[in-house]
Amino acid sequence: MTLSLYVPVASPVHRTPAGLKLGLLAALAVALFLVDGLAVVGGTLAAVLLLGLGAARLPWRSVLAQVRPVWPWLVLLFAFHLVVTDWHTGTVVVLRLLALVAAAAVVTATTRVTELVAVVEWLARPLTVFGVRPARIGLVIAMTLRFVPLVAERAQRIRDAQAARGAERFRFRSLVPLLVQVLRLADTLGEALDARGADAPVPVRRGRAGASTS
Amino acid sequence: MRWGRRSADVAAAADLPRTAIELRDVAHDYGERAVLRDLTLSLAEHRVGVVGANGSGKSTFARLLNGLVVPTAGTVRVDGLDTRTQLREVRRRVGFVFQDPDAQIVHPTVAEDAEFGLTNLGIAPEERARRVDEVLTRYGLAGHRDHPAHLLSGGQKQLLAIAGVLVMEPRRVVFDEPTTLLDLTNTRRIARVIDELEQDVVVVTHHLDLLAGFDRVLVFEDGRVAADGAPAETVRWYVDRMS
Numbered sequence: 001m002t003l004s005l006y007v008p009v010a011s012p013v014h015r016t017p018a019g020l021k022l023g024l025l026a027a028l029a030v031a032l033f034l035v036d037g038l039a040v041v042g043g044t045l046a047a048v049l050l051l052g053l054g055a056a057r058l059p060w061r062s063v064l065a066q067v068r069p070v071w072p073w074l075v076l077l078f079a080f081h082l083v084v085t086d087w088h089t090g091t092v093v094v095l096r097l098l099a100l101v102a103a104a105a106v107v108t109a110t111t112r113v114t115e116l117v118a119v120v121e122w123l124a125r126p127l128t129v130f131g132v133r134p135a136r137i138g139l140v141i142a143m144t145l146r147f148v149p150l151v152a153e154r155a156q157r158i159r160d161a162q163a164a165r166g167a168e169r170f171r172f173r174s175l176v177p178l179l180v181q182v183l184r185l186a187d188t189l190g191e192a193l194d195a196r197g198a199d200a201p202v203p204v205r206r207g208r209a210g211a212s213t214s
Numbered sequence: 215m216r217w218g219r220r221s222a223d224v225a226a227a228a229d230l231p232r233t234a235i236e237l238r239d240v241a242h243d244y245g246e247r248a249v250l251r252d253l254t255l256s257l258a259e260h261r262v263g264v265v266g267a268n269g270s271g272k273s274t275f276a277r278l279l280n281g282l283v284v285p286t287a288g289t290v291r292v293d294g295l296d297t298r299t300q301l302r303e304v305r306r307r308v309g310f311v312f313q314d315p316d317a318q319i320v321h322p323t324v325a326e327d328a329e330f331g332l333t334n335l336g337i338a339p340e341e342r343a344r345r346v347d348e349v350l351t352r353y354g355l356a357g358h359r360d361h362p363a364h365l366l367s368g369g370q371k372q373l374l375a376i377a378g379v380l381v382m383e384p385r386r387v388v389f390d391e392p393t394t395l396l397d398l399t400n401t402r403r404i405a406r407v408i409d410e411l412e413q414d415v416v417v418v419t420h421h422l423d424l425l426a427g428f429d430r431v432l433v434f435e436d437g438r439v440a441a442d443g444a445p446a447e448t449v450r451w452y453v454d455r456m457s
């Protein structure tokens with residue numbers, strides 16, 4: 001399992017600044033909901049796919065992989081519209097969402113996490129007046145992307161170890177070893193962040209100076 | 215047995231300023247529990263090894279050296295800088311590599327993680343890119359720049375963790391059991407990397423072979439230094455003691 005969806009190839013889309021891409025994505029989202037012509041929405045989807053698969057040279061799989069989780073919802077939505085409204089509206093709604101998901105997929109596949117995070121940090125800059133540290137927000141996003149797969153992997157390992165000893169299904173109790181592992185990981189992580197200079201004004205405390213950074 | 219080519223590049227190493235660490239009357243306890251006692255010693259050697267039984271205080275000692283742990287009594291100075299009051303400066307001089315690479319890699323992809331410490335130091339983007347390229351090439355990770363860090367092998371992860379510390383150009387690097395989670399091949403690989411470092415090192419380890427070419431080895435026992443000297447004698451003393 002990987003949350004980092006970046007596909008490293010060289011393309012003009014990859015080189016486009018992250019802020020611009022995110023801005024366009026937001027604009028597209030708004031624009032798509034303002035129009036409801038089948039041709040316009042369908043055309044937008046085609047254009048997005050052309051951009052992603054053509055200009056950005058993304059493999060089919062990477063776009064498809066991100067669309068896959070929303071399929072069931074789209075089918076349900078279409079079925080709902082068949083009953084409540086008509087197939088035309090249903091098609092527009094589904095295509096509109098597909099276009100958006102595909103556009104988001106293109107943005108995430110062509111933009112490094114660091115660049116996305118830099119945009120978020122830039123957007124959060126006005127919040128510094130309230131004492132918010134934008135760099136912190138960025139770090140949290142990056143670390144989430146890094147640790148979700150890691151924790152998922154550890155959980156799987158624990159499940160395997162329990163299965164190997166005959167546990168037939170997942171027990172609530174297996175959360176305990178996972179929790180222990182995660183807490184231990186978090187402890188070292190706090191120290192590693194300190195050791196690598198993550199904390200600008202370093203707090204000095206007696207005892208373990210690095211056990212936790214808040 | 216040796217772990218690999220010992221390219222003790224003495225000439226190059228001599229060009230770097232040596233880093234001296236002084237501990238004076240250091241004691242540390244976690245709550246009620248006294249973990250280190252009466253430590254007065256100075257580390258000026260290029261390569262210092264630390265061995266000892268589980269729980270003897272090695273990790274606590276290692277953490278003292280770059281201020282991750284502040285002693286409950288006494289002082290620790292790195293080139294005259296007190297770890298209690300000049301923590302930032304101390305941390306710039308002394309890097310730290312942990313046992314579990316997973317806990318040290320904080321960014322989702324390889325290059326981003328290598329860059330992390332440089333961003334924290336406030337180094338300009340072009341210089342960051344240059345140093346990241348250099349360190350990733352040196353450790354054979356250049357081909358994995360944009361790979362998710364968690365898909366690397368255990369040995370590669372530890373190399374990335376080391377790279378992430380070395381880009382910050384510390385003068386001394388403290389390793390706390392850097393090879394404990396690795397297989398034989400990767401242990402050798404990391405040993406070779408440590409061997410080839412120009413920086414001064416302190417290596418805490420249970421892999422005694424790692425210490426063959428070291429300048430000095432400390433044996434910890436119950437929070438004290440029980441033996442201190444050249445690796446051959448101290449390691450032999452330690453092994454006899456353990457058996």
Ligand SMILES: Nc1ncnc2c1ncn2[C@@H]1O[C@H](COP(=O)(O)OP(=O)(O)OP(=O)(O)O)[C@@H](O)[C@H]1O
Nearest residue numbers: 208244247249266267268269270271272273274275
């Ligand atoms: N954060 C902590 N809080 C309380 N006690 C601790 C803490 N860290 C370590 N200790 C205790 O301090 C003692 C020394 O621990 P330390 O980790 O320094 O030993 P070590 O020599 O590194 O052992 P190992 O070989 O197992 O890594 C141990 O008894 C340990 O239980």
Ligand SMILES: [Mg+2]
Nearest residue numbers: 272273274390
């Ligand atoms: Mg230890």
